[in-house]
Amino acid sequence: MTTISIVTPSYNQGEYLENTIRSVISQKGEFYIDYVIMDGGSTDNSVDIIRKYDEQLKNGIWECRCLGITLRWVSEKDRGQTHAINKGFQIAYGEIVSYINSDDMFFDDAFSKVAKHFHNNPQVDLLFGDGDVINENGEIQWEWLSRPYDLKLLKSYHFLWNDFTNYIMQQATFWRRSVFDRIGLMDETFHYGMDIEYWLRVGEAGLKAVHIPIKLGKFRMITGTKSLSSPTVFWPDSLELFRRYNGASNMAPFFKYYFYNEGLNTKFDIDLMKQRGESMFNRWDSLSKKELLILQEKALKGFNGACLMLAHEAYIQGDTKKANEIFRVAVSQKIWHIIHYNSLYYFICRVIGKNWSGVIRKVSQKIIHLYRMKRYLYRYLEKK
Numbered sequence: 001m002t003t004i005s006i007v008t009p010s011y012n013q014g015e016y017l018e019n020t021i022r023s024v025i026s027q028k029g030e031f032y033i034d035y036v037i038m039d040g041g042s043t044d045n046s047v048d049i050i051r052k053y054d055e056q057l058k059n060g061i062w063e064c065r066c067l068g069i070t071l072r073w074v075s076e077k078d079r080g081q082t083h084a085i086n087k088g089f090q091i092a093y094g095e096i097v098s099y100i101n102s103d104d105m106f107f108d109d110a111f112s113k114v115a116k117h118f119h120n121n122p123q124v125d126l127l128f129g130d131g132d133v134i135n136e137n138g139e140i141q142w143e144w145l146s147r148p149y150d151l152k153l154l155k156s157y158h159f160l161w162n163d164f165t166n167y168i169m170q171q172a173t174f175w176r177r178s179v180f181d182r183i184g185l186m187d188e189t190f191h192y193g194m195d196i197e198y199w200l201r202v203g204e205a206g207l208k209a210v211h212i213p214i215k216l217g218k219f220r221m222i223t224g225t226k227s228l229s230s231p232t233v234f235w236p237d238s239l240e241l242f243r244r245y246n247g248a249s250n251m252a253p254f255f256k257y258y259f260y261n262e263g264l265n266t267k268f269d270i271d272l273m274k275q276r277g278e279s280m281f282n283r284w285d286s287l288s289k290k291e292l293l294i295l296q297e298k299a300l301k302g303f304n305g306a307c308l309m310l311a312h313e314a315y316i317q318g319d320t321k322k323a324n325e326i327f328r329v330a331v332s333q334k335i336w337h338i339i340h341y342n343s344l345y346y347f348i349c350r351v352i353g354k355n356w357s358g359v360i361r362k363v364s365q366k367i368i369h370l371y372r373m374k375r376y377l378y379r380y381l382e383k384k
Contacts, residue, residue: 001067002115003032005094005177009084010050010102011040016220018049019138023105023218025053028065029112034094037073038084046102047075066111082194086185098174103220106171107131110216114174117212125182125207126175126199128168129216136222144169144219145379148211151203153376154196155245157238157257160368161376170195171217179207189283193237200245213379232258232265232276239280248294255302256309263310268322270307270329277303304330308342312349316357 006024010017024035037050050073056062057071072091078084085099096118100106110129117127128149133141146167157165173195183201186194202209235258242254258280259273266272277299284292307330315323327346331337349357373381 001031002096002119003034003094004111004115004174005034005036005089005092005097007085007088007092007097007099008035008037008102009040009081009088009099010037010042010046011081011084012042012044012046013102014042014045014049016103016222017046018053019105020100020102021049021053023108024100025057025062025069025071026065026108027106027111028109029115030067031111031115032067032094033069033111034092035069035071036088036092037071038078038088039073039075040084041075041077050075079188080191082186082188082190085194086188089180089185092177095177096174097177097180100171100217103222104171105218105220107215107217110172113212113214114216118174118176121210123208124176124210125179126173126202126209127212128174128209129172129212129214131169131172131215131217131219133219133221135220138218138220141221143215143380143383144172145213145377145383146172146211147376147379149199149203149209151200154203155200155241157242157254159257160371162257166196166199167376168196168199169217169219171219172215173199174216175202182207190237190240192234193241197237197241197244200241204245232261235261236280236283240283243284243295248291248298251295251298252301252305255299256305257302259303259306260309263306263326264313268310268314268319268326270326273303273306300333304333304337305340305342308337308340308346312342312346315346315349316354316361318354 008020008024021037025033027033039046039050053062054071054073057069078087088099089097096114114127118124128146130146131144133144135141146169149168153161154165154168179202183205187197188194190197199209239254239258243251246254259277262273262276263270281292281295284295287295307326311323311327311330314326327343331343337343349360
């Protein structure tokens with residue numbers, strides 16, 4: 001019979017941890033559950049909660065709805081979330097594995113559906129489903145409807161699809177233990193993007209990743225947690241992903257959108273944009289001098305491209321002085337930027353004025369939204 005191993009990294013989230021644990025040990029079906037909780041030395045009531053369910057399982061108080069449940073746990077300091085997940089995976093023994101954070105949950109029948117799909121499709125290495133995004137109170141905020149695995153899209157970024165590049169829901173993703181033998185554990189150098197880095201590694205290794213249109217997980221969005229701590233918090237990890245899987249010579253577009261988002265986040269503070277951009281390179285100290293020079297060149301190109309975009313944005317928002325300042329910064333770097341298509345768009349907007357520019361903006365945004373829905377978010381249209 002199949003054994004499903006689940007790892008939960010935990011640290012001071014006792015408010016939600018009990019729901020997470022129950023969503024694992026309440027699963028019903030013809031399988032065994034190997035549950036590993038790696039607590040990072042919580043100082044709230046997390047350990048008491050873990051111990052409560054450990055005792056209930058050991059004493060037969062908990063009503064087991066599957067073939068059997070083994071719960072193992074530790075509470076000790078670790079090097080962060082990814083390290084905790086990897087420690088759990090190293091002692092997990094199930095043929096199917098996954099991890100669920102201490103504020104997220106599985107749907108009640110997730111494991112039985114996952115086990116059945118893996119059994120019926122031996123060629124599948126990793127599968128991911130759909131789910132719900134919920135708030136602090138467990139109320140549904142929106143549905144997460146994914147789509148077939150697409151490596152090219154997963155490692156890209158563009159204004160036409162940047163809202164959903166990472167379309168794989170981690171809480172709804174499971175894979176065979178044999179995947180570890182092929183590509184190893186998660187990369188601990190990633191603080192935010194360890195999941196998408198793993199999905200990319202799966203595709204680069206030629207493993208078979210499959211989407212099933214079934215709700216398997218619930219992702220809890222909580223104010224103050226990593227996911228919502230800053231609009232640009234994911235970018236350091238994202239830039240490393242783009243470099244690793246696209247190459248340094250192809251980094252200019254990624255730098256452009258990074259600086260553009262930083263510009264919006266800093267309210268068009270060019271100096272702060274530069275400082276934050278320079279800090280990105282601390283991560284790349286060990287790269288060769290040649291690659292660093294390429295990255296610096298692409299970063300400058302991306303910065304100038306972002307300034308052209310931000311000049312238009314500042315103008316639309318009514319700050320003509322800031323718009324002119326940002327535009328001059330871009331053009332001063334390379335004079336030919338004055339004939340760049342973003343410059344021409346900026347000039348046209350200045351000629352026709354803010355009102356008409358606003359109309360053009362609304363129309364273009366509507367067209368982009370329609371394209372996104374038709375090309376990438378088609379499953380949401382199918383639900384209507």
